[in-house]
Amino acid sequence: MLTSILLLFxxxxxxxxxxxxxxxxxxxxLAAVPALLFAHFVxxxxxxxxxxxxxxxxxxxxxxGIRLAxxxxxxxxxxxxxxxxxxALVLVYGAGYLEGDPxxxxxxxxxLFFMAAMLGLVLADDAIALxxxxxxxxxxxxxxxxxxHEQEKARKSAxxxxxxTGAGGLAMLAGLLLLGEAAGTLQLSALGAEAARIQxxxxxxxxxxxxxxxxxxxxxxxxxxxxxxxxxxxxxxxxAYLHSATMVKAGIYLLARLNPALGGTDAWHYLVILAGxxxxxxxxxxxxxxxxxxxxxxxxTVSALGTLTLLVGISTEHSARAAMAFLxxxxxxxxxxxxxxxxxxxxxxxxxxxxxxxxxxxxxxxAFAVCASALSMAGLPxxxxxxxxxxxxxxxxxxxxxxxxxxxxxxxGSALVAAAAGLVAWRPFFGRRRSQLSAxxxxxxxxxxxxxxALLGVALGLFPGSLAVPLIQPAASxxxxxxxxxxxxxxxGLSPALVQSLLMxxxxxxxxxxxxxxxxxxxxxxxxxxxxxDRGYQALMAGLVALARAQTRALQNGVLGVYLLxxxxxxxxxAGYALFSRVALAAPAGGGVRLGExxxxxxxxxxxxxxxxxxxxxxxxxxxxxxGYGVAVIFLLFGGPDLALTQFAIETLSxxxxxxxxxxxxxxRQLSPPSEHLRDGFVAVAGGLFVTALxxxxxxxxxxxxxxxxxAANSLAAANGRNVVNVILVDFRAFxxxxxxxVLAxxxxxxAALLRLRPEDRKESx
Amino acid sequence: xxxxxxxxxxxxYGAGLYLVMxxxxxxxxxxxxxxxxxxxxxxxxxxxxxxxxxxxxPPGAAELxxxxxxxxxxALVLTAIVISFGVQAFLLVLVKxxxxxxxxxxxxxxxxxxx
Numbered sequence: 109m110l111t112s113i114l115l116l117f118x119x120x121x122x123x124x125x126x127x128x129x130x131x132x133x134x135x136x137x138l139a140a141v142p143a144l145l146f147a148h149f150v151x152x153x154x155x156x157x158x159x160x161x162x163x164x165x166x167x168x169x170x171x172x173g174i175r176l177a178x179x180x181x182x183x184x185x186x187x188x189x190x191x192x193x194x195x196a197l198v199l200v201y202g203a204g205y206l207e208g209d210p211x212x213x214x215x216x217x218x219x220l221f222f223m224a225a226m227l228g229l230v231l232a233d234d235a236i237a238l239x240x241x242x243x244x245x246x247x248x249x250x251x252x253x254x255x256x257h258e259q260e261k262a263r264k265s266a267x268x269x270x271x272x273t274g275a276g277g278l279a280m281l282a283g284l285l286l287l288g289e290a291a292g293t294l295q296l297s298a299l300g301a302e303a304a305r306i307q308x309x310x311x312x313x314x315x316x317x318x319x320x321x322x323x324x325x326x327x328x329x330x331x332x333x334x335x336x337x338x339x340x341x342x343x344x345x346x347x348a349y350l351h352s353a354t355m356v357k358a359g360i361y362l363l364a365r366l367n368p369a370l371g372g373t374d375a376w377h378y379l380v381i382l383a384g385x386x387x388x389x390x391x392x393x394x395x396x397x398x399x400x401x402x403x404x405x406x407x408x409t410v411s412a413l414g415t416l417t418l419l420v421g422i423s424t425e426h427s428a429r430a431a432m433a434f435l436x437x438x439x440x441x442x443x444x445x446x447x448x449x450x451x452x453x454x455x456x457x458x459x460x461x462x463x464x465x466x467x468x469x470x471x472x473x474x475a476f477a478v479c480a481s482a483l484s485m486a487g488l489p490x491x492x493x494x495x496x497x498x499x500x501x502x503x504x505x506x507x508x509x510x511x512x513x514x515x516x517x518x519x520x521g522s523a524l525v526a527a528a529a530g531l532v533a534w535r536p537f538f539g540r541r542r543s544q545l546s547a548x549x550x551x552x553x554x555x556x557x558x559x560x561x562a563l564l565g566v567a568l569g570l571f572p573g574s575l576a577v578p579l580i581q582p583a584a585s586x587x588x589x590x591x592x593x594x595x596x597x598x599x600x601g602l603s604p605a606l607v608q609s610l611l612m613x614x615x616x617x618x619x620x621x622x623x624x625x626x627x628x629x630x631x632x633x634x635x636x637x638x639x640x641x642d643r644g645y646q647a648l649m650a651g652l653v654a655l656a657r658a659q660t661r662a663l664q665n666g667v668l669g670v671y672l673l674x675x676x677x678x679x680x681x682x683a684g685y686a687l688f689s690r691v692a693l694a695a696p697a698g699g700g701v702r703l704g705e706x707x708x709x710x711x712x713x714x715x716x717x718x719x720x721x722x723x724x725x726x727x728x729x730x731x732x733x734x735x736g737y738g739v740a741v742i743f744l745l746f747g748g749p750d751l752a753l754t755q756f757a758i759e760t761l762s763x764x765x766x767x768x769x770x771x772x773x774x775x776x777r778q779l780s781p782p783s784e785h786l787r788d789g790f791v792a793v794a795g796g797l798f799v800t801a802l803x804x805x806x807x808x809x810x811x812x813x814x815x816x817x818x819x820a821a822n823s824l825a826a827a828n829g830r831n832v833v834n835v836i837l838v839d840f841r842a843f844x845x846x847x848x849x850x851v852l853a854x855x856x857x858x859x860a861a862l863l864r865l866r867p868e869d870r871k872e873s874x
Numbered sequence: 875x876x877x878x879x880x881x882x883x884x885x886x887y888g889a890g891l892y893l894v895m896x897x898x899x900x901x902x903x904x905x906x907x908x909x910x911x912x913x914x915x916x917x918x919x920x921x922x923x924x925x926x927x928x929x930x931x932p933p934g935a936a937e938l939x940x941x942x943x944x945x946x947x948x949a950l951v952l953t954a955i956v957i958s959f960g961v962q963a964f965l966l967v968l969v970k971x972x973x974x975x976x977x978x979x980x981x982x983x984x985x986x987x988x989x
Binding site for chain 2: 667668669672673676700701705706709712713716717719720722725728729732735736739742743745746747748749750751754755758761762765766769770776777779780788789791792793795796797798799800803804806807811813815816819820821822823824825830831832833836837841844845848851852854855856858859862863865
């Protein structure tokens with residue numbers, strides 16, 4: 109399985125070269141890669157149907173228990189077939205759609221990259237591996253949605269999709285880690301066995317909420333549905349791929365994958381069913397209100413994703429088979445519809461239903477594909493959409509507690525989608541032919557995919573038992589975590605579900621008939637659409653930028669004093685917190701203070717205060733010198749004659765240097781206002797107190813002396829020196845001293861260079 | 875004595891921190907000087923102050939016998955004193971030239987490189 113994924117990644121990186129070398133045939137050659145993988149996965153059908161899942165695994169981050177693991181069961185296989193099969197068709201289509209476009213190599217590369225990520229996502233058996241592929245799909249979908257990167261709208265839509273799904277992805281990562289904590293394993297296929305342990309764990313609810321957030325953002329569930337129609341800024345083949353079989357289905361996949369571990373609880377039922385039902389209705393209503401075919405399809409996709417979420421949320425035997433059947437049929441008809449609408453747009457130059465009509469004669473093959481798919485979407489027999497719809501009607505009776513509500517809501521949703529299907533199927537192809545007289549059938553590359561997909565939908569509807577069961581049964585079993593028998597017949601008999609289907613179609617027909625009038629009547633309400641969650645997203649983004657600006661203005665203001673204030677303040681506050689929360693302070697015992705020592709200390713304190721209060725540079729330098737000599741005396745008093753000597757010498761040099769260099773500076777001015785003095789004074793006093801406490805705490809701990817003892821024992825014996833400090837500097841740590849000398853030499857070079865640098869005023873000497 | 879030194883070091887740090895936050899460039903330099911002294915004293919004190927005498931092996935003895943003060947922090951401080959002098963010298967010349975080039979000692983007036 110890793111080989112399949114790597115193969116797609118390799119094809120992606122070679123795509124630009126292939127286009128250069130093979131020219132027009134490159135699209136088909138590249139499509140051969142996913143087509144071969146499709147054949148490979150078809151070959152796996154037998155063993156997976158027989159219940160034998162295959163697995164691969166490598167150590168990845170062994171220390172954290174993360175493995176690069178893959179697992180092929182019915183659910184993964186169904187997705188893998190959709191990803192590779194539709195992927196191959198879309199690549200062929202894309203090569204025709206973008207023929208002659210210099211951006212075609214980029215399209216193929218991004219498409220194959222996305223395909224590889226998506227395949228990895230559905231095959232991954234490790235939560236972290238799944239997350240990595242999940243993020244890869246987000247990143248590559250950003251490239252695909254923003255394909256027309258010279259259009260501002262495309263860039264904005266791509267960024268919006270990336271933000272929404274990326275934020276959800278992060279939430280999902282946190283959720284998966286919590287789930288792993290609760291289950292004791294990150295292996296997805298092992299989670300189902302730990303269901304009882306997970307659902308009894310205190311982390312269960314937070315994990316569930318975070319994972320649902322990830323799934324809902326990715327699968328465009330209300331209120332995150334707004335990014336999906338925006339993503340229609342992408343070219344048609346991209347939309348067909350992302351919104352039928354892949355990207356948006358990732359959230360559904362995650363829910364189905366985790367259903368054995370998380371499903372069946374009250375929280376799961378309430379949250380997932382509520383989100384699904386709301387999205388189903390919202391998407392259907394918004395779809396009905398569109399006149400642009402592509403946006404209309406986008407909103408029916410939202411509605412279909414709501415249906416799938418609803419079905420996964422019910423998590424019964426009926427709902428599992430309904431979910432998998434609907435997943436399959438939706439991928440087929442939605443891909444065909446997006447591709448077909450792309451062909452219409454390509455040939456007729458518009459996607460607006462009000463401007464289209466009578467294209468059936470000019471574009472018979474496209475018309476067949478779109479009509480067959482749209483009827484499947486509406487749920488008409490004998491198409492496979494009808495079978496899925498029957499299942500759906502059965503499953504929604506099993507919604508715990510709110511069956512009537514959900515049933516009613518989904519009835520209206522389905523009726524609206526059926527009306528929308530009518531718009532897609534009828535309006536462009538039948539009736540009076542409008543302005544686009546020059547339109548003719550699209551080239552084979554553009555009708556091949558839709559026609560194949562539509563034929564598949566018809567075939568599955570006619571022979572569901574032999575064609576659909578091998579796909580759906582293992583997938584439903586994997587989703588439920590237990591063997592599930594799926595029996596499919598094209599005709600389920602005169603059941604209540606059939607009656608409901610008929611009623612729903614009738615309602616859809618009525619809604620279709622009044623579409624124009626309904627739109628006209630609802631036109632005043634269009635302003636309401638602007639109040640949707642998209643507005644919330646815009647406000648959030650604007651707020652984020654404003655916040656970034658405000659904090660930059662506050663922190664990065666170019667004033668050195670403020671930088672230092674923030675740095676010192678944070679350091680003192682954080683280190684002080686760490687110190688005072690761990691260490692109890694006590695005055696060190698014994699020692700006593702002699703009069704001379706106290707006098708030196710007093711002189712240093714007075715000196716320090718004098719430096720602060722100094723009005724002229726000279727006084728400041730002199731006071732600093734007092735402190736320096738005080739330090740030297742302290743060294744002398746407490747057993748550091750070498751330090752004292754050095755300090756005396758250096759301090760004398762320092763004072764001289766100060767006086768020489770700074771004597772011509774103006775008196776030290778009071779530049780900051782009193783309020784800043786107070787503020788800085790507060791921070792400085794806090795810093796001083798912290799250091800005092802630090803010294804007390806550090807000296808209160810036992811004195812570790814191995815180094816001292818070693819040097820004391822070896823100074824004379826190993827280095828022939830009696831002055832231990834000197835021996836350390838020139839012998840044991842001689843390289844440190846070499847470094848020190850180097851620093852001095854560099855400083856001297858720097859001083860010399862600066863003194864040679866005379867920007868102006870050559871007369872003035874230092 | 876350690877307690878008294880702790881207080882002195884705290885006061886030196888406080889004064890130094892206060893001065894480096896001032897707008898006058900001369901005060902910044904003086905503040906860094908105070909911080910240098912304070913840091914050296916801090917390291918010295920970490921070796922525990924004692925009046926027991928310098929870490930020098932007396933004539934005739936083969937090795938140092940207790941009591942003596944800790945030579946390790948002393949070696950560190952000795953290095954620090956010398957390096958801080960080098961840095962201070964460089965800083966002083968830099969400040970002087972900056973003042974001559976810009977004509978101001980106000981750090982807030984030095985925000986742009988093109989003055």
